[in-house]
Amino acid sequence: MRRRLPDAQPGPLDPAPKTTAAVPDSSALRTGLMGTRQADGKAVGHVLAQGVTNWTTAGTIPAKPEIGFKARVCVPIRWRGGLLGLLIVLDADGALTTSELAAMTASAQELAALMIAVHGPPVAAADRAREAAVDDLLAGEPEVRRAAIQALADGEPGPLGRHVRAVAAEVRDRGEPGPSHVTIALRHALSAQAATDLGHKALYRVRARGVALVLCTSSPATEHDVDRFAAQLIHRVEDVSDGRFTCVAGIGSAVAGLSAAWSSYRQARLACRAAGQLLPSPVVRWSELGTLGILLRLPPEELRIEMLPDELRRLLAVDRNRRLTATLRAYLDTGGSGPAASVALHIHRTTLYYRLDRIAELTGLDLSDGRTRLTLHMGLQLLDFIQIEETRRRNPVSEP
Template sequence: MPTIQYLLDELAHRLQRSATVDTPRGHLVASSRHYGDEDAPRIGVLLNRDLDERVAEYLYSFKIRSTEEKILIPARPELELKARCCYPLRRGHRLLGFLWLIDGDAPDDVVMPYVRQIAEALGEEAEAADDEARRLNELGQRLLRGGDEAEQAAHELREHGFASEGASVCLVAVVRPDQQRSVGLPALSTSAAVQEWRRPGREALEAVQRDVQVLLCGVRAGTDDGVQGMSSRLADELAGSRARIGVSEAGDVEDSRALLRQALLSACASQVFDHLPAAAAWADLYPERLLVETAATLPDGAQPPASMSPLFAPANAALLETVEAYLDHGGDRTATSEALFIHRSTLYYRLSQVQKLIGVDPTDGRSRLGLHLAVKLRRVLHSDVIAFLRNEEMLRR
């Protein structure tokens, strides 16, 4: 079959008009030579490989992703956009991209045979890419399982070009510790955030380990990885699922299992501590992930002393909230009062009540450290993540 570029050039020559093929998300696939009909957005796509956001919003407003018929799109002078014709490129029900012609309509008997051939070529490329993705995802599964096969999996991934020489990997873990299962979550590879993140120098493999969905993000040296931004957008997409996302540091592909442990602990910390974002990065939350990891391995003798137990009784919830806020604000009474919307005299009274109740002075440095640890560890131990932490074998060193 002729290549997409050959077909596009032949069509453009017959029409004496420039033509382009884009992906469903507006990334440039191929472009013909120009015939003097180009506009600013077309030149921008050629230079940047992507559509300007304002132009994309305008074009997609014509429902081009859902139609099977060509659509005529009016000019938009404020965007320096000429009128153009959009031909959806489909194979079966799968949208593979768009063929664009500037300056209105063209004869269907000329254009449609090329539309069908380009769509067929894109479909064959997509099938080959799907097969390759499945192979790479299987290698990613083996890599994360560890053991003897992990080293061979890392070697084969590098041979396939994933995280090759000079590249690093960063792991993103999506978990729902409250339900201990990821059933019902969409495939991460179909996420808009992930698809927009992928570009030359950025690759992603998807793996499922037990009840955890994992992205192995490979980034070539010298490129901006953008993984944290992508993870935040992914968290927005999954907001209704109560999923939490953890992001590891960057490392070598051979270290992927250790990086997965970082991502899992980060996701669990995000689940426990409300002040953390839904997509939490290992590098940004040292105390929280340390508390989460510690709580999962605490022997019985390391539990807070019995003398502190009255503070955790339901009847003393206001005192617990007050002392936790006071400790979180580093003993700043003004900031604590403002955060709790209480008068400073009320704060002084409650802190004195805490001291009477458990015999610990929240204003004393050493006592404050012990009390803060007790409050935070208890929060983890009484959260939904503790069973997940203790059962998840990937968290064991």
């Protein structure tokens, strides 16, 4: 057996114990440890970032001193090709012998059989059914939604709250995380939220690059509480990311009952698309979108430069360095206030008015006309959205 195989991935480990294991959840790896305390998210993220979920043989997980993580050897525990968990042994000084590595591999094979016998298959049927019902609840026809509501109610030990709000979260790449890393990060965050935070009952459906959540409460949740819930979810996802991806979230409007959850979710999904891009915050509520809510409903395939209004295209054609465009944006964003726009641009008011006169001269536009201002302002928002969609086309991801 080779002494060192793939260049490792970090695992959820505490420096104290000699041997630990990570055990899978129903449909993804649960980052838990046997015989030691729960590993923190940064250690989990370091392990996953090494690609351990794709390993088929033993390999070394490198040390990461800045988080107190020592080098380890990791052996995947697999059953019929599927990953059940990780057998991880502390090896800070590289002293493990070939015979010890062989013993670890044999132990991993025995553990796989024991885990299947005790825990059953990796994906529990009840979990699959619940998440499928959430899919139907959010995307199905009225009859399908009614059946989904009944299925969800039958599967819960107590009543679901009648105050409902949807949250859509999406992962955006910085590096090249594998799908298993993303899925584990999402489920890690959800498992941490499940029994805490606001007394919510959270129904969810994990997807390839995100998660759809439906929060059910017995009394209306405040905006602050829902914002905090979404922010904590993002923090927990990113804590396991090892810097390879970020997370954003959108929040829909409050609705009465699960029968209207689909409406809140559509709003949440649009708000999520704006988060961190059209709007700077990683958590965006539907109520914050304003006219962006209208633009976000445009079919993605229609979002191309030729969709821009003629008035804005005339300006872009003569403004190669985009200085006049930035000036116009600041002027319109401040409601046509010269003093406020000049402060936002850090220029003298005389310079501002000179640039506005140049826009009128070069394009023939009357910036005192209300309709022209509205067209230009929405056109600038549409331009931002088109540029983001063009980036998404080059780097496609699944919707949350």
